Each structure stands twice: as C-alpha cells, then as structure tokens.
Amino acid sequence: MVPHELVTSAKTWQHREGILIYCGIDWAEKTHDVALVDDTGQLLAKRHITDDATGYKILLDLLAEYGDTAENPIPVAIETSRGLLVAVLRTGNRQVFAINPMAAARYRDRHSVSRKKSDPGDALVLANILRTDMHAHRPLPNDSDLGRAITVLARAQQDATWNRQQISNQLRSLLREYYPSALAAFDPWRNGLCRREAHELLKAAPTPTRAARLTRVQLQAALKRAGRQRGIEADAERLREVFRADWAHQPALVEDALGKQTLALLLQLEAACTAADQLAEAVEEAFPRHPDAEIILSFPGLGFQLGARMLAEIGDDRSRFADARGLKAYAGSSPITRASGKKSSITRRWVKNDRLNAVGYLWAFSSITASPGAKAHYRRRRDQGDWHASAQRNLFNRMSGQLYHCLQHGHRFDEAVAFPNPSALVVAA
Known part of the structure; x- marks a missing residue:
C-alpha cells in the first residue's frame, strides 16, 4: 500500500480541475514499478505490477482512476520502446516516451547527489x-500496423544478413589456417562461402587431403546437389585442378580436428543463409503493400530490401520529424558543430540511428551507378578533397532530404528536379 501522506486519493484529485498527470514506469523483465505525479511534482500514486495481463489491467485501471480517457490520455515515460507493455500503452492516442536509460540516470542526479537508486525511485x-x-x-x-510489421521484418533480415556475414568471416578465417585451396576454389564465385556449391563441397571434403581425392564424378554430384544446372563439367574440372595442386598442410590429426570445426561452423552458416533468404522473401512480400513503397522505390539505388529498411527506420508517421534536418540528424548524415570559447570543430555524428546510417551508405553507393546526378555530386565532393566515406555521407545527406520532401508531398523521385544541373551542383553543407 502507498503511504497516505504521499498519495492524493482519486476522489480528491477529481475536484482539482486543470491538473496534469504524468506517469513513469521503471521497466524490468518480470515486474514494473509505476509512479504518477501531478504538475506540481506531488506523488499521487505508485504501484508494483507484474509483466502479464493481470499487471497490465492494474496499470490501466490505475490510469483510469486518475482521469485517463481516450480523449485525454495520461502520457507515459518508460525506458524501452518494445514489448507487450508498450504495445498495450500505445493503444489509442496515448503518448509513450521511450527515455534513454543513460538520460534517465542523468535526471536521477538532479534529485539526489548520493547516487542512491531504487526501482520505485526510477519510476x-x-x-x-x-x-x-x-x-x-x-x-x-x-506508425501504422503495416509499417511496424515491415519494421520487424526488415530489421530481422538486416540482423540475419549481418549474422551471416559474421559467420562467413569466421569460416574464412578458419579455412586460411589449414585449407587455402578451398578459398582459391570458391574465389571465382560471388559470395563464395555463402553459396550452396561451397557448402556441398565442404561437406564432401572438410579437409584438403579429402578434397584432393575427389573425382570428377563426385565434384559434379556435389555441384548438382547444390542446384547447379550449367557449367558443371567445366567447374568440376577447375575445382579438381585447384584441390590437387601443391598446398601446405597441417599435421593429419590437427587437420582432421579443424575439419570437424569447419563442419560445425558450416551448420551455423547454412542456418544463417536460410534465415536471411526467408526473411528477404517476407520483406519483398510485405513492403510493396505499403503506400509509401512506390515513392521510396522511385529513388535510384533503393530496391526492396534497402527501401524496406529505410521505411522501417523512418516510419510512416508524417509528424515524426519537424523538417528534413530532423531526419538527417536522426540518420547521422548531417555534420555536428562543437564549439567552446574560440575553438570550434565540425565532425560527423556519433549519436544516431545506426541501422539507418548503415542503410544510407549502401544507398549512396548504389545511387552513384543508378543516377547521373548522384554520381556527379559524389565526384564533385571527391574532387574537393573528401574521402570516399565522407562523400558518400554527404550524398546520403542530400538524398535523405529529397526523400523527406517526396514523402511529405506524395511525389516520386525526379532526376531533373533532384539534380537540375549535374555540372554545377551546389554542394550541401
């Protein structure tokens, strides 16, 4: 129970017209602490609820007791933006604020310098x-439900892609230790270690000694199991020559142990490749159904995957960013000025949406070959002394502003309007 001296009853509060109520929730895995204060800072109520339907009902009943309605909901601050509790709170027109835990820790120091901490106090x-x-x-x-669903799929596909690349790098590093002939054999193939042909060959011969014994028939059978239909005989002959060339070897026992480690990593890589491919198909199915997809796909360099990732991070709430500068700062493409006394410096942003920033570099790189204006802008920045990454970031900064304008006004990308005179581009700051 809440001490009587700290809590104003609902009946007393109801007669205090014009009082604003604010809610804070200290989120945890199993339980949450809730605090309600009025606009004078007086604690009105506090509760300890469980992370289940019963706890959510207690929270909603508490908010309703202190005047929460569909027309005038009580705003809520919480340290996370995900989970079922947040989904329940976001029902209707309620404003939910996801406060960064580091920012909340700084606010805690305003009330106590002893650095004491408690969950009810954090609420x-x-x-x-x-x-x-x-x-x-x-x-x-x-954001709309479809937009939030695309966010889930696009982020999951992005994570799966990063995970696939990480495991691929681990496998490549392992093969360099004892099996360089495999790397040489897979080198002509794009994304060699992620291809099914490479997986089937490593399963058939996880060590260079076993690879040197593979016959043409066995090599052709491995390629066919991977789904190859063309160039099988030529590739089998090339692989046989590579595997039977002179290579350095680890001791036999060490080589066999490394081969078993390779097979274990290969299982993880196959699972990561399957997950990335399946999620990519889900993204390509869901993204075109969104009303903003047509505008986003009209931009050079943005396909289904990059376009879905872009939509996932900026959302479809038109009021989310006050202007294009807000989007650029959120993406980390616009520079930041640090000034103190007579010293000042202009550097790139470190605090940003890392997912959106990663999409920006890929988008800028792809747009260089898809848009003459984008290519001219990039070349102009390089000629003025920018490094490759800096020129890409500047191009992303310009095109993200164009994307914001097109989404706000419902216009498709127009090369002539975006880059009216490539030979005399005005370089964005």
Missing part, C-alpha cells in the same frame, strides 16, 4: 522527466 524520476521536459523528448511515432 518517479521518469514521471518527473515528462513533467519538466516533455517538450524536449519525442514520443514513439504513430
């Missing part, structure tokens, strides 16, 4: 953040 700190500085924080965007 009170979060509520007071909204009471004093709600204007300085952005609520979670009001």
Whole structure:
C-alpha cells in the first residue's frame, strides 16, 4: 500500500480541475514499478505490477482512476520502446516516451547527489522527466500496423544478413589456417562461402587431403546437389585442378580436428543463409503493400530490401520529424558543430540511428551507378578533397532530404528536379 501522506486519493484529485498527470514506469523483465505525479511534482500514486495481463489491467485501471480517457490520455515515460507493455500503452492516442536509460540516470542526479537508486525511485524520476521536459523528448511515432510489421521484418533480415556475414568471416578465417585451396576454389564465385556449391563441397571434403581425392564424378554430384544446372563439367574440372595442386598442410590429426570445426561452423552458416533468404522473401512480400513503397522505390539505388529498411527506420508517421534536418540528424548524415570559447570543430555524428546510417551508405553507393546526378555530386565532393566515406555521407545527406520532401508531398523521385544541373551542383553543407 502507498503511504497516505504521499498519495492524493482519486476522489480528491477529481475536484482539482486543470491538473496534469504524468506517469513513469521503471521497466524490468518480470515486474514494473509505476509512479504518477501531478504538475506540481506531488506523488499521487505508485504501484508494483507484474509483466502479464493481470499487471497490465492494474496499470490501466490505475490510469483510469486518475482521469485517463481516450480523449485525454495520461502520457507515459518508460525506458524501452518494445514489448507487450508498450504495445498495450500505445493503444489509442496515448503518448509513450521511450527515455534513454543513460538520460534517465542523468535526471536521477538532479534529485539526489548520493547516487542512491531504487526501482520505485526510477519510476518517479521518469514521471518527473515528462513533467519538466516533455517538450524536449519525442514520443514513439504513430506508425501504422503495416509499417511496424515491415519494421520487424526488415530489421530481422538486416540482423540475419549481418549474422551471416559474421559467420562467413569466421569460416574464412578458419579455412586460411589449414585449407587455402578451398578459398582459391570458391574465389571465382560471388559470395563464395555463402553459396550452396561451397557448402556441398565442404561437406564432401572438410579437409584438403579429402578434397584432393575427389573425382570428377563426385565434384559434379556435389555441384548438382547444390542446384547447379550449367557449367558443371567445366567447374568440376577447375575445382579438381585447384584441390590437387601443391598446398601446405597441417599435421593429419590437427587437420582432421579443424575439419570437424569447419563442419560445425558450416551448420551455423547454412542456418544463417536460410534465415536471411526467408526473411528477404517476407520483406519483398510485405513492403510493396505499403503506400509509401512506390515513392521510396522511385529513388535510384533503393530496391526492396534497402527501401524496406529505410521505411522501417523512418516510419510512416508524417509528424515524426519537424523538417528534413530532423531526419538527417536522426540518420547521422548531417555534420555536428562543437564549439567552446574560440575553438570550434565540425565532425560527423556519433549519436544516431545506426541501422539507418548503415542503410544510407549502401544507398549512396548504389545511387552513384543508378543516377547521373548522384554520381556527379559524389565526384564533385571527391574532387574537393573528401574521402570516399565522407562523400558518400554527404550524398546520403542530400538524398535523405529529397526523400523527406517526396514523402511529405506524395511525389516520386525526379532526376531533373533532384539534380537540375549535374555540372554545377551546389554542394550541401
């Protein structure tokens, strides 16, 4: 129970018209602490709820007791933007603010210099953040259900792609230790270690000694199991020559042990490749159904995967960013100025949406070959002394502003409008 001296009853509160209420929730894995304060900073109520349907009902009933309605919901601050609790709170028109835990820790120091900490105290700190500085924080965007579903799929596919590359790098590093002939054999193939042909060959011969014994028939059978239909005989002959060339070898026992490690890594790589491919298919199925897909795909360099990742990070809430500068800062493409006294420096941003920033570099790289104006802009930046990454970032900064404009006004990308005179481009700051 809440101490009587700390809590104003709902009946008393109902007669205080014009009082604003703020809610803070200290999120945890199994339980949550809730605090309600009014606009004077007085603690009205606090609860300890469980992370289940019963706990969510207690929370909603508590909010309703203190005046929460569909027309005038109580804003909520919480340290996460995901999970079932957030999904319940986002029902309707409620503003939910995801406060960075590091920012919340700084606010905690405003109330106590002893660095004491408790979960109920953190909930009170979060509520007071909204009471004093709600204007300085952005609520979670009001994206559509389809947009949020695409966000889940696009991020999962991006994670699967990164995971696949990480395991591929581990396998490549392992093969360099004892099996360089495999790397030489797979080198002519694009994404060699991620291809099914490479997987079947490594299963058939996880060590260079066994690979040198493979016959033409066995090599052709491995390629056929991988789904190859053309060039099988020529590739089998090339592989046989590579595997039977002179290579250095580890001791036999060490080589066999490394071969078993390779097979274990190969299982992980196959699972990662399958996950990435299946999620890519899911993205390509869901993304075209979104109303913004047509505009996003009209931009040079943006296909289904990159376009879906772009939509996943910027969302479809048109009021999320006040202007194009907000989107550029969120993506980390615009520079940041640090000034103190007579010293000032202009550098790239470190605090940003890392997923969106990663998409930006891929988008800029692809647009260079797909758009004459983008290529001219990139070349102009390089000629003025920018490094490759800096020129790419500047191009991404320019095109993200164009994307913001097109989404706000419902226009498709127009090369003539975006880059009216490639030979006299105005370089964005």
